[in-house]
Amino acid sequence: MMEILIATEKPFAPITIRQIREVAEAAGLKLTLLENYKNKADLLLAVATADALIVRSDIVSDEVLEAAKQLKVVVRAGSGYDNIDLVSCTAHNVVAMNTPGQNSNGVAELAFLLMLYQIRGGFSGKTGTELRGKTLGLHAFGNVGKYVADIARGFGMDIYAYDPFVSERVMKNNGAKQCINVEELYLKCQYISIHMPSNEITRKSIGYNLIKKMPHNAVLVNTARKEIIDEEGLLKIFDERPDFSYLSDIEPDCKAIIEEKYKGRYIFTSKKMGAQTEESNINAGVAAARQIVEYFNTGKEKYRLNK
Ligand code: 3PG
Numbered sequence: 674m675m676e677i678l679i680a681t682e683k684p685f686a687p688i689t690i691r692q693i694r695e696v697a698e699a700a701g702l703k704l705t706l707l708e709n710y711k712n713k714a715d716l717l718l719a720v721a722t723a724d725a726l727i728v729r730s731d732i733v734s735d736e737v738l739e740a741a742k743q744l745k746v747v748v749r750a751g752s753g754y755d756n757i758d759l760v761s762c763t764a765h766n767v768v769a770m771n772t773p774g775q776n777s778n779g780v781a782e783l784a785f786l787l788m789l790y791q792i793r794g795g796f797s798g799k800t801g802t803e804l805r806g807k808t809l810g811l812h813a814f815g816n817v818g819k820y821v822a823d824i825a826r827g828f829g830m831d832i833y834a835y836d837p838f839v840s841e842r843v844m845k846n847n848g849a850k851q852c853i854n855v856e857e858l859y860l861k862c863q864y865i866s867i868h869m870p871s872n873e874i875t876r877k878s879i880g881y882n883l884i885k886k887m888p889h890n891a892v893l894v895n896t897a898r899k900e901i902i903d904e905e906g907l908l909k910i911f912d913e914r915p916d917f918s919y920l921s922d923i924e925p926d927c928k929a930i931i932e933e934k935y936k937g938r939y940i941f942t943s944k945k946m947g948a949q950t951e952e953s954n955i956n957a958g959v960a961a962a963r964q965i966v967e968y969f970n971t972g973k974e975k976y977r978l979n980k
Pocket of ligand 1: 683729730731750751752753754776897945946947948949
């Protein structure tokens with residue numbers, strides 16, 4: 674019997690596991706679990722017998738793929754796949770896929786949770802501010818960016834977007850005005866929400882020169898990846914602009930400095946929380962299981978990432 678292994682350092686909700694099990698068993702596949710693991714050795718051991726693997730932000734390195742002797746397919750239950758060594762997947766004859774869009778609403782809602790909590794002074798009792806009528810810039814306009822725009826319309830925000838891969842028409846249909854370059858976005862928007870993947874082009878791409886353009890009381894929200902921010906530039910902005918706040922779904926490497934020097938101007942989640950909802954877990958986890966079953970049954974490589 675072929676085996677699907679779910680290997681998740683940050684586990685899915687139990688209801689998700691039940692639903693994935695149903696999909697697997699209906700297809701005659703055995704489901705095994707490695708949840709909450711604390712060291713790589715456990716992962717290396719668990720993957721040895723797996724024919725298919727479902728992960729979240731778990732690192733699927735060359736070493737893991739080398740240990741996974743039976744592996745045919747790995748699905749990242751989520752969007753960002755910077756945790757998977759795609760070159761090594763190809764070298765090991767493993768198909769890698771993701772499940773784009775499935776957890777995007779959870780991430781979008783978290784962006785608002787961070788913004789609202791911050792501008793209400795973290796429930797400290799001091800007078801806060803509101804989102805209505807404020808400018809919101811979406812830095813990248815993929816699945817999450819669109820969900821954020823959708824929610825922002827309800828808040829009555831003035832929405833702008835910059836994404837070189839998305840047309841003005843798509844932005845307009847989703848209630849956002851297109852900026853012709855990234856500088857325009859940062860110049861116009863008091864709130865910027867980042868929604869791009871981490872890759873060679875985007876890593877450290879948001880730094881001092883861009884952030885300093887933001888208007889008074891600037892709030893930068895990062896529910897994407899910490900690697901996208903140039904932290905040297907970020908610290909310089911914190912130092913120069915007492916009106917600047919940074920809200921991030923995952924701690925930056927320079928967290929200790931910010932915590933010590935810039936109280937009240939940041940929020941950092943200790944674990945990546947954007948997709949940590951039952952709905953996002955179910956959507957992404959079950960989609961991953963279905964893609965595996967479909968691949969085994971028909972060879973269809975839905976959302977294949979490696980060549
Ligand atoms: C993603 O890329 O899909 C999100 O960042 C969620 O990641 P997670 O599954 O590790 O929470």
